[in-house]
Amino acid sequence: MREELHPYGLEIVTVALDTAGGDAARPFVEKAAPRHPSLLDQAHSVDAAFGVVNVPNGVWIDEHGMIVRPAEPAFPGRNPVTAKFREMSLDGLPDDVADMLREVKKFRTDPDGYVAMVRDWVTRGSESPYALGPEAVIERSQPRSLDTARAAAHFELGQHFHRGGDHGRAVVHWREAHRLQPENWTYKRQAWNFEDPVRQGPTDVYDSCWIADVKRFGAENYYPPVVP
């Protein structure tokens, strides 16, 4: 999509969220060899700055630096991993893996629809019905109560202690961030990943895990449908 739309004035900027640094994301970046800016966000600063609560997520910013669509599930092109999961058979898989895959198959995503929206915006600019005015942009951004803001502060304290080598103290604050903003998947997945990078499964460290929370919130809500 980038190569198609860049000549018409679109730039893509990718931001990899990873507290642990760039090593985990680097192989993906090197394989993709992007020509667009590819950035690393160790602090998860896009969470508080834009209201990102899950990945992949997209924000549209116009030529004047104004946000015209706030953070929402974004699939800029078909995702080969998701496509592969959809086609995979559950037969012969270990029970816990089959359980995860069964939920992933329920995710609702529409990469073709999303790309069509981006294409329309790049072609028609502010005339595109998908480019929203400033009031709608703010209104459609994630809700932020005082508790949600407190979750961000606890997540940041966790980052501070983890970077300083005190992972145990980080966990105390990450648990609190999860309690205060349970709908923020990036806070949860990042933390769970340190304990179980393969399945983000149940541990003694956190009260929940990926599969339990996907079932609790409903797999069909994992990526809320993009409202045109």
Next chain:
Amino acid sequence: MILEQLETSAAEFERATGWALKREGACKGTVCVPLPPRVHAGSPGNERVDVEAVAGRLGMPLVHDDVAGVWALGPESAITGRALTTAAAPDLELPDFDGNPFRLSSLLGQKVLLVSWASW
């Protein structure tokens, strides 16, 4: 924003929170919130900010870690009640994978699709 004391410089406060402290109050994009007097003091260019007073006005939580004695200042919650206070995009600065800093504002004049992703 991690703080060891509840006072910081106006420049550091703006860098970390996106809120600039001006004569008319705390400003982000087109939004300005009047502040009580004496919230920031000091000579021009070296202004000190009373973090607790600004935080209270903008609905920014101050969370204290009793063990390490540090605070974290969370984002504002009292202006719009949403993640965005203004539609003006924050001027994010992040490193690329070679460690070179990149500013979002360097792309002014182009449309930008900012995509967040993760390997986990």
